[in-house]
Amino acid sequence: MNQDLNKKRHFELLNYNKKRHLELLKYSQDLKQQGKSIHDESRKDYLELLKYSAMLNRHLYWETRDQYLELLNEFMEKKIDITEFCDTFCRRSELNDEAVDMLNSNLILLSPHEKSIEFSNFMGQIFDCCEVCNGDPEPLRESYEIGHTEFQHLVEKIYFSLQKFLEE
Amino acid sequence: MLIFANFFQVTKFNLFSQPLSYQPSEIMKTNQINQNLETTVFDLKNHNLTVKVKLPNGTILCINKITNNNREKKVSHHQEVLKQIRAGDNNSTEAAWLLIILWMLTQQKMENSVEAFTPIRPPHHELYGSRSPYEPRRPSCLFDQKERGESMSHADALSLLENKYGSNHITFEGDLKISEWQATKKICHGVCFGIKPEDYGAKQSDLHRLNKIGIARYVREGGRLPTAEHTRAYQDALKDFCEASTNLKNKDSTFRGSPSTTFFNEDTYQVAIFEPNGDLISAYKLSPNNADTYQEKGTIGELPKKF
Numbered sequence: 001m002n003q004d005l006n007k008k009r010h011f012e013l014l015n016y017n018k019k020r021h022l023e024l025l026k027y028s029q030d031l032k033q034q035g036k037s038i039h040d041e042s043r044k045d046y047l048e049l050l051k052y053s054a055m056l057n058r059h060l061y062w063e064t065r066d067q068y069l070e071l072l073n074e075f076m077e078k079k080i081d082i083t084e085f086c087d088t089f090c091r092r093s094e095l096n097d098e099a100v101d102m103l104n105s106n107l108i109l110l111s112p113h114e115k116s117i118e119f120s121n122f123m124g125q126i127f128d129c130c131e132v133c134n135g136d137p138e139p140l141r142e143s144y145e146i147g148h149t150e151f152q153h154l155v156e157k158i159y160f161s162l163q164k165f166l167e168e
Numbered sequence: 169m170l171i172f173a174n175f176f177q178v179t180k181f182n183l184f185s186q187p188l189s190y191q192p193s194e195i196m197k198t199n200q201i202n203q204n205l206e207t208t209v210f211d212l213k214n215h216n217l218t219v220k221v222k223l224p225n226g227t228i229l230c231i232n233k234i235t236n237n238n239r240e241k242k243v244s245h246h247q248e249v250l251k252q253i254r255a256g257d258n259n260s261t262e263a264a265w266l267l268i269i270l271w272m273l274t275q276q277k278m279e280n281s282v283e284a285f286t287p288i289r290p291p292h293h294e295l296y297g298s299r300s301p302y303e304p305r306r307p308s309c310l311f312d313q314k315e316r317g318e319s320m321s322h323a324d325a326l327s328l329l330e331n332k333y334g335s336n337h338i339t340f341e342g343d344l345k346i347s348e349w350q351a352t353k354k355i356c357h358g359v360c361f362g363i364k365p366e367d368y369g370a371k372q373s374d375l376h377r378l379n380k381i382g383i384a385r386y387v388r389e390g391g392r393l394p395t396a397e398h399t400r401a402y403q404d405a406l407k408d409f410c411e412a413s414t415n416l417k418n419k420d421s422t423f424r425g426s427p428s429t430t431f432f433n434e435d436t437y438q439v440a441i442f443e444p445n446g447d448l449i450s451a452y453k454l455s456p457n458n459a460d461t462y463q464e465k466g467t468i469g470e471l472p473k474k475f
Contacts, residue, residue, distance in 0.1 A: 056456070083380040097456065100456050124470040131469075140382065144426065144449065
């Protein structure tokens with residue numbers, strides 16, 4: 001993750017305005033009821049609301065870190081294979097994304113944790129590994145895809161960096 | 169928070185640690201699993217679950233009619249309680265969070281439990297009948313041997329795939345191309361574009377496996393390939409998505425640091441990503457976090473090429 005973007009996100013997190021978030025959610029829901037979309041009405045408001053949703057999304061990653069770590073441990077100990085790991089990892093992330101929708105639609109807001117930014121970066125990297133993983137031999141893989149050996153290697157590296165980050 | 173954390177552990181154990189060995193049609197009722205959990209009803213056949221949580225102040229928080237059928241969910245809450253847990257009420261935020269965790273765990277557990285194991289049949293048995301004795305064989309090579317647990321050699325698998333897909337593709341917007349091969353590889357993301365595997369006699373778990381182990385290896389292992397109709401439906405859905413005027417085209421985006429062309433829907437966060445030569449890379453739904461990064465930087469994929 002780009003360092004500047006990380007810094008920006010930390011600044012936004014420190015200045016998180018729950019009241020404003022709630023206001024934007026209500027505004028967006030009102031527009032939806034009228035058959036309109038917030039991004040058509042106000043680009044600025046849309047991007048601001050997206051930032052808040054992303055913040056909430058990252059916080060959910062952080063709150064469910066034990067489950068991600070458990071899954072990573074299982075994979076590192078070779079209790080599960082790549083397919084099962086990727087399936088479970090992606091499904092868990094989808095559930096987090098769906099939970100954001102659920103929270104937003106019910107106007108339930110949570111205060112984001114400062115470590116959620118870096119943690120979700122690690123999760124994003126693992127998601128990417130899963131997305132571009134392809135077990136076919138090299139001639140059948142695209143340039144942006146990675147084989148199972150590389151996948152294992154990358155996830156190991158991310159895992160150790162993550163451990164270090166969590167110990168800090 | 170600590171109280172809720174402990175409560176969550178207990179609840180999690182009681183709710184989900186039991187082996188899911190009962191029949192899908194069986195309905196399990198557990199009353200007063202502990203002091204906090206009022207009633208839990210699983211209906212695995214209809215994928216429904218009701219969870220009621222009793223808060224320390226005596227209020228009962230309820231999630232019911234959680235339906236996981238065809239990814240359509242209906243979640244309703246006790247409205248009076250909802251009013252209390254909306255933003256700003258610090259006393260019950262943790263309770264709300266607890267419900268979300270319960271909901272997520274349940275979704276995953278139920279999904280796993282209803283996926284029955286089905287035997288995978290070699291595709292050539294269904295697609296082409298038995299292998300013809302007159303079919304010319306490729307020259308012997310390193311891969312031209314069956315490995316343990318595989319139903320055909322690498323060369324045979326490639327031959328089958330070439331026959332089925334060749335270089336078939338659809339083109340649109342001049343230079344954009346969705347080949348059948350690539351669409352099949354990424355067809356597990358079809359659900360993000362309304363393509364339901366069950367409508368085409370396929371299982372999402374099989375499509376995930378195809379995506380992860382690779383299409384050739386999947387065939388070698390006897391995995392059943394998606395039907396031509398299924399692949400075509402996914403190709404058409406992606407074409408429609410890219411051609412829709414509501415979706416934004418960005419020719420200056422990057423995917424894992426390399427140039428790409430991306431189509432993005434600002435409401436749903438769906439994306440379709442293409443290589444500079446017009447070939448489809450992938451298409452799926454971004455998380456709000458990734459959508460925010462994309463809007464900010466025009467990039468998708470955080471994994472550095474050289475780690």
